[in-house]
Amino acid sequence: MERTNYKQEINMTQPLMNRINELMSHYPADKKKSALLPILHEVQDAHENWLSAELMDKVAEILEILPIEVYEVVSFYSMYNQRPIGKFMFEFCHTSPCCLKGTEDLMDYTCGKLGVKVGEITSDGLFEVKGVECLGACGYAPMMQLGDFYKENLTEDKIDQLIADCRDDKIILHDK
Known part of the structure; x- marks a missing residue:
């Protein structure tokens, strides 16, 4: 560790x-x-x-x-964090099924939109992009986890909307 x-x-x-x-x-x-x-x-x-x-x-x-x-x-386990993280952690599945469906390009796109590299936190502390192992939703690739929820069949437009919804505080992170 x-x-x-x-x-x-x-x-x-x-x-x-x-x-x-x-x-x-x-x-x-x-x-x-x-x-x-x-x-x-x-x-x-x-x-x-x-x-x-x-x-x-x-x-x-x-x-x-x-x-x-x-x-x-x-x-x-990737669900535990050993350092401070962005409020909205975009955890993209980067195993083979998601990669075949374009997750790497979506990660690059998301990083470009946010002005960070994978593992960096935006200057406002809101966002971070991370690659994680299989999230078990291969049939819905490309996908990511945001808080307790899966975001599936991702596209650039869906990423844009997620970023906007996070900024507007419309995203629920935890199912409690």
């Missing part, structure tokens, strides 16, 4: 701790680690959608596991 100099305030509020305890209650006491993925989602959501090393250490402490066990999970 790459350690960074990004600073993050750790704010384990009582509602967050209640949710973590509820998630752990779904598993036997000696299998608390089984709650790791949903706990990471909750903690990330409560901390500006990213997880610092110190925050991952806190999760390890709560679950009574080694920090490396948390780092392994966070570094493996």
Whole structure:
């Protein structure tokens, strides 16, 4: 796992701790680690959608596991962020089916529209473009994930509309 100099305030509020305890209650006491993925989602959501090393250490402490066990999970899955990200993360599937349908060109188009490269955040902090592994919607390629939702059968016009809708705060990111 790459350690960074990004600073993050750790704010384990009582509602967050209640949710973590509820998630752990779904598993036997000696299998608390089984709650790791949903706990990471909750903690990330409560901390500006990213997880610092110190925050991952806190999760390890709560679950009574080694920090490396948390780092392994966070570094493996693209749904966990190890640094601050743009408010609207355009996560394009870049595996073969989507590439055959033009996802690479759409990523380039999106980066050009936003004035960034893949992995960069726009100067206003709103957007970031990222390539991710298979999102499991090959029949709807090219596609991407935006928050909790898939955007399918993408075209340049659809990308333009998504960018406009994000700027106009018309996009819901989370299904909660």
